[in-house]
Amino acid sequence: MNEAKSTIMERLRQALASEDAGEGRRRAVDARLARHEPVLVPARARVEGEARIALFTEMAEAVQTEVQRLDSFAEIATATARYLRRHNLPQKLVAAPDPLLDAAGWEKQPLLRVRRGNANPEDAVGMTLAFAGIAETGTLMLVSAPERPVMLAFLPETCIVVLPLSRLDGCYEESWARLRQQASQPPRAVNFVTGPSRTADIANTLTLGAHGPRRLFVLLVPDPEAQGPEPEGDA
């Protein structure tokens, strides 16, 4: 269908050429594409440290995300087991095969059955690791990779996301800048998640759990690498 493309392009060029037919337009486009400065970041997002954590928590809770802060990475398993008990859910989950989650303290919860891999339609609880948190709107940024499949955050009714505190940014642009440093091209999927799935399509009544998770639980944790030498478990 190259004929279609050339027709559309020809129409556009004819309409736009009068504005500047020369290289000026091309240069303007190149310059724009090479520039990655934020356009305008709301003042609200320019917070640091504890204030940033407080803003993230406030914004996330305002959209029905449950947030819990832990003292160490190794408490993740215990906090998860408690959360599942509190919501009357079975002690069973599927977690991202990301090696960082190896240090979640699974050995402390022998009754918690954990499978590492992608979510199946039967899985009730999925756990993954966030690439970033964004305080401005209480948003999680999930970045797909072989060790972090996307469906963990969409198929199960309950989604648990681990967010290392060093990855908590003020605004979306900071998170994109970090991702650009790691990869020149975005991975297949970058999901920005702000609360559990919802709909108001039935008589304008807000209802959670439309297609994605009904519950979203965020664990704010210190970085495992920042904790210094931990006594190794045998896991």
Next chain:
Amino acid sequence: MSGATPVGFRDRAREALADPTLREALLSIRRGWPHARARAIARLPEFDALRDHGRAIKDHVLAHLDLYLERFERAVTASGGSVHWARDAAEARRLVLEICKRAGARTVTKSKSMIAEEIDLNAWLEAHGIVPVETDLGEYIIQLAGQRPSHLVGPAVHMTREEITELFARHHGTPPSERAEELVAEARRVLRQRYLEADVGITGANFLIAESGSVITVTNEGNAELTHGLPRTQIVVASIEKIVPTMEEAFTLLRLLARSATGQEFSTYTTVVTGPRRAEDLDGPEAFHVVLLDNGRSGMIGGTLRSMLRCIRCGACLNHCPVYLAVGGHAYGSVYVGPMGAVLSPVLYGIETARALPEASSFCGRCEEVCPVRIPLPALLRYWREEAWRRQLAPPAARWGMRLWRHLALRPGLYRIASGVVARVLGLLAGRRGALRRLPLAGGWTGSRDLPAPEGATFTSLYRKGVR
């Protein structure tokens, strides 16, 4: 889909005004989204500055659209996907069908896309033996009901819970669910199975990113992610003006979108997808296609209508429009409704067919006031009115009336005499009541209320006498 066109607007508007169920539904829009939007904006002091940036970003893209489209295509190809070009709806339908056939598709899941509505994709797929399944709950409801969306953001806002209960019971063959949560759970259960069976997933796009060839979808339900994440083939249908240069610019527009639409700080799911699954990925489609649709847009670039291409489909102009809130979406007989629809529909259907839509405005200007990218909607409606006038599309009575008025308005002396006579005659007719119950040619007014008669002299004669 229903075969309605904008031609029957007046009749459908009259019916809509007499429909108590629709009145209730429209009232709930009036009570909900505009207030939520106002609250969200009050929490973000930079909102107006963001609107200026949003407008500038879109204007820049539109002035360089040919170049950005080339860059976008190159980036999609580099990420392992392919771009297909469609001049019109028929070409887009054929392209989508070809891809579906090559994928051996029997069922496709769809995540809400206005472009798919614009090209009437569902009917076409069905006619070729492929079952399309809408997954956005609102779209799913209207698909079952055999209707068109009546709102950009809430396609089924015109339906009551009782109607949906009845619809689900009939189609799902289950005992009727009454509460909203039960209905949502029921749809979730039914659609979950459909996601797993689908061979192809079709989504729209809120934005296309030129730098990386990425596609951004925005939902609250998470249905777009299941639509592009589960089937083997993903097709994105999008119109050419959806392009944005970089991620940073897209996120500026995203800060405007949810706040303008539903008053949310950010929609629940904003997803950026780039190409098919990578070699070691555990999920994602193996094939990634983008169908780019023109359908009249390249013809808007060179003229007055260019600013309409800034539209990000938030629906704020609908939620604040006294006409939309009185007659609802279906009266328009078009895929696009409300003020933005009244500007776009003449492009898609022709002004001859869609003439009634730009007429359906009181020029109150609220649409322009709330537009996140500052589209001068009243000016564009006026453009279409002038166009209709130039092409002599108005009925003879209206044209004669307009000519008569023009004749008088250009001759102030004559105008003063004529208006003085009319004022006195109306005053006489009204008698001591001071109001008229009936007046020829003014049935639209006197049908539901009296017309107050002018009291005494005209403004100019009072002014001359020095009455201030």
